[in-house]
Amino acid sequence: MEILFYIAYRNALSLAMLQELNEHFESLEKQCIPPTSTQSASSKSDENASLLRALVISSNCEKIFSSGHDLKEMAESNDGKYRQLIFDECTKLMLRLRALPVPVICQVDGLAAAAGCQFVASCDIVLATERSHFSTPGANVGLFCSTPGIAVARSVNKRMAAYMLLTGRAITANEALISGLVTSISPTIEAMQSQTESILESIIAKPASVIALGKQFMYKQMEMNNLADAYSQGSKVMVDNLSMKDCQEGIDAFLGKRQPNWTHSNE
Amino acid sequence: MEILFYIAYRNALSLAMLQELNEHFESLEKQCIPPTSTQSASSKSDENASLLRALVISSNCEKIFSSGHDLKEMAESNDGKYRQLIFDECTKLMLRLRALPVPVICQVDGLAAAAGCQFVASCDIVLATERSHFSTPGANVGLFCSTPGIAVARSVNKRMAAYMLLTGRAITANEALISGLVTSISPTIEAMQSQTESILESIIAKPASVIALGKQFMYKQMEMNNLADAYSQGSKVMVDNLSMKDCQEGIDAFLGKRQPNWTHSNE
Amino acid sequence: MEILFYIAYRNALSLAMLQELNEHFESLEKQCIPPTSTQSASSKSDENASLLRALVISSNCEKIFSSGHDLKEMAESNDGKYRQLIFDECTKLMLRLRALPVPVICQVDGLAAAAGCQFVASCDIVLATERSHFSTPGANVGLFCSTPGIAVARSVNKRMAAYMLLTGRAITANEALISGLVTSISPTIEAMQSQTESILESIIAKPASVIALGKQFMYKQMEMNNLADAYSQGSKVMVDNLSMKDCQEGIDAFLGKRQPNWTHSNE
Structure with a gap:
């Protein structure tokens, strides 16, 4: 029923590559259930058969x-x-990764x-193999990684972000794990x-509409300073x-100890 | 002299349970020295004998x-x-944990x-046993853990918060430690x-008024973006x-190499 | 060519010591290439021979x-x-560490x-030896570490910041590493x-102007909530x-597989 999309990612992020990825993402967005709060009458997918449920990106x-x-x-x-x-194309792509209404899983080796x-x-x-490493070495060629630093500093602690950006040195997968850049590391591909x-099984077992709603608010609240707000x-x-159908179904199935039957719609 | 309060916490956070806890907290607040900046003439505790110094919450x-x-x-x-x-009752409780003028220690097993x-x-x-685990699995039943995510994303790094919320999978005590959800883990209860x-000994050795003042400003400054401000x-x-009495006493005792004699008042 | 400055740091941060350090920093700032965005016609260093490239602070x-x-x-x-x-002198010093247009490396033993x-x-x-430890114990003497907490809470996760500030207990170098206070730990001095x-070799290999520009924007963007902004x-x-000369030179050298010849100026 659900399609899991894999992008095999290539070496350099040239303008052509960025544009290709952005076009790709635009078409992927159309395969997703939009979050409830942005829904429109016509936004419901006609066929859940072609519904995108997750995106896995590897190289x-x-x-x-x-x-880079x-x-x-x-x-x-x-x-x-x-x-x-x-x-601009690069920023558009980065914002799209976050806005895509399905979980985006990155495999780094x-x-x-x-x-x-x-x-x-x-x-x-982000999943990574043990032999992976991560760096922001732009200053080596006179071009400080100022935009990469925006994403990196929102992932790792200040002390590691400053180290990576000011020295250009690579950190290991284990350092990336401890400092918050990756979710987990594996010994092999x-x-x-x-x-x-x-992880994909866990995601597929949930209603698409609820994941869409949840991901959107998750990033929204992360940018809010005031806890009460x-x-x-x-x-x-x-x-x-x-009040969503899939929530009512989910709780009913849970209480009745049966498997839920999701509509995946945002009604 | 000081009372340390233990709440034994029960399984589900029903509305009745949330209301009971909120009433409980309201009475606990009255046993605390309020932070200096919110002090009023009548806020001083008549008897330090019944002064709350810390709250330990376990199950x-x-x-x-x-x-949940x-x-x-x-x-x-x-x-x-x-x-x-x-x-609303749940939010009230969460904000109260932070606003309570004494340290709140959570024991998770x-x-x-x-x-x-x-x-x-x-x-x-947060102290946890090694066998503890932590999850935000709401999307499994169609109800995304949007409000739990607010507290979780303010504790752990983005990569772990997204993993927990989007997959619903539990993390181990060790993962909780590395990503910042818990302070430390113990092998046994x-x-x-x-x-x-x-830890309680460390807290009791300090003046209640100063802890109240410090905790209040600690959370305030954490929400401020601008460092200079x-x-x-x-x-x-x-x-x-x-200029507080207990500070003058504390420094005097320190310099005189003697034990301080706290008033615990916010004068 | 480049001067790396070492400050040997002493025990207590008395007012005289803070003022001395601030004067010291003022003279160090004059030995730095200012970030491009704040450049003025006269800001260019006449002699790169005396250019400060990094600051290492030890005790x-x-x-x-x-x-403290x-x-x-x-x-x-x-x-x-x-x-x-x-x-005020203390805050001035802390803000200066961040504003200094060269990387500031702290050695803690x-x-x-x-x-x-x-x-x-x-x-x-921040580099630390294994035997180092870190604490904010002010409340022990009745003076809560409210200002130290500002820097600490912007480095470590909330759970560790609250533990350090409310209990006054020291954390080990390893806890400091995991929670984000230090960049790495070493077994010996x-x-x-x-x-x-x-690390200094990595920094010296880069153009001073680009590091200055990069460090300035790094801390600026860290304080911005909105990702798109x-x-x-x-x-x-x-x-x-x-469009900087050193960037053009750096990329040209990289593509030509030769060593770059930096001007270190912010033109």
């Missing part, structure tokens, strides 16, 4: 997840507008550097794949969630 | 700290106002799930109790603190 | 990095204005307590020194960075 380059922006491309142009376009590390730090769940499938909005989200 | 259910809201209760009512009332996990993530200090008592307010708090 | 007291403010000094004065002056812990938590990169030199500003910083 098809051995030992490199992504090395294409420096050659940036250097060739002296055009500020062209360069701005590259960063090898190096994630600069905008590649930013990409990793912009996914919901096979173990990481097996863990991915186990966040609870005030959160309580409203919970009350709205309780 | 009297084996293997379960709390499983009562789903049956929520499902039975179709009344949005009634449901809103449940979340077993599962803390959904609003139970939110409760844990709302305490000042006895070891946790022994650590609790050691936080320091500006913090310096004022320090200067006010220095 | 010359065995087993104690710093014990001088309590005797604070107790002797009943003058609120005098006390306010102490905290032994105890960092109260404002000494605040100092550590205000540096960019020699190993810490060797790691420091390795941070990216909007970050993209502009990247585009400006790309």
Whole structure:
């Protein structure tokens, strides 16, 4: 019933690559149930058969997840507008990872550097092999990783973010785990794949509409400073969630000790 | 002299349970020295003999700290106002844990799930046994843990918060420690109790008024984005603190290498 | 060519010591390339030969990095204005650590307590020996570590910050690493020194101007709640960075597989 989408990710984030990924994401968004709060009459998917439930992103380059922006491309142009376009496309992609109404799982095996590390730090769940490493080395070539730092500093603690950005040195998978950049590490690619499938089973077992609603509010409340304000909005989200068909079905199934039968719609 | 209060916590956070806890907290608040900045002429406790100095919260259910809201209760009512009332009572309780002018220590042995996990993530200090685990599995029954996520995402790093909320899977005590949900883990309940008592000794050795003042400003500054603003307010708090009787006594005792004799008042 | 400055740090942060450090920092600032965005026509260093590239701060007291403010000094004065002056000087110093346009590396061997812990938590990169420990024990003498808590709570997770501030108990180097207070720990002073030199090599290999620009924006974006806003500003910083001479040289050298020849200027 549900489709799990895998993107095999390539080495450099050239403008063409960023645009291709953005177009890709645009089509993926149409395969998702939108969050309730942004629903419109026509937003309901006609066929749940083609419903996207999760996105898994991995690399098809051995030992490199992504090395970030294409420096050659940036250097060739002296055009500020062209360069701005590259960063605009990049930002659009990063915001899309967060806005996509399904969980985005990133599989890292090898190096994630600069905008590649930013990409990793912009996914919901990050799985990595032990041999992976992560860096923001832009200052080595005179281009400080200022935009990658935005995603990195929102993931890891200040002391590690400053270390990565100011020294450009790579951190190990274990350091990435302790400092908060990755969710978990696996000894091998096979173990990481097996863990991915186990996580996907957990996601598929839930109603798409509820995950969409939940992911949207999760990132919203994370940006709110005031705890009381966040609870005030959160309580409203919970009350709205309780009136959804799939919530009523879910609780009924739970209390009746039976399997739920989800509609996946946001009604 | 000082009373340490233990709440034995029960399984589900039903509306009745939330209201009972809120009433309980209201009476506990009256046993506390209020923070200096909110003091009034009449706020001084007449008898320090009954002064609350710390709150320790544990569970009297084996293997379960709390499983969160009562789903049956929520499902039975179709009344949005009634449901809103449940979340309002819950929010009130969570904000009270933070506002209580004494340290709140949570002892977890077993599962803390959904609003139970939110409760844990709302305490000042969290001690857990190794066998404990923590989850926000609401989406499994179609009710995303949006409000628990508010407390959880303010405790753990983004990558772990998203994993917990989007997959509903439990994390171990060790994962909770590394990601910031708990303060420390103990091999056994006895070891946790022994650590609790050691922590309580540290708290009791301090003046109640100063802890009240300090806890209040600690959470206030945590919500401030601008570092210079936080320091500006913090310096004022320090200067006010220095003029308190118990501070003068404390520094005098320290310099004189003698035991301090606290008044515990906020004068 | 580049000067790396070492400050040997002494025990108590008396007013005289704070003022001395602030004067010291003022002269250090003049040895730095200012960040591009604050550049003025006259800001360019005439001689890169005397250019400050990094600051390493260590202690010359065995087993104690710093014990914080001088309590005797604070107790002797009943003058609120005098006390306010102490905290104003302290805040100025902490903000300077962050504003200094070169990486600030702190070497901790032994105890960092109260404002000494605040100092550590205000540096960019913190290296510590295994035997080091960190505490904010002010409430023991009736003076809650409210200002140290500002730096500490912006470094470690909430559960550890509350534990440190409310109990006054010290945490180990390993707990400091896991909770985010330090970047890494070394078994010995020699190993810490060797790691420091390795980090300094990484920093020296980069253009001073780009590090200055990058550090400034790094702390700016860390204080921004809204992700899209941070990216909007970050993209502009990247585009400006790309037009700097040292960036053009760096990318050209990278693509040509040769060593870059930095100007270190912010042109």
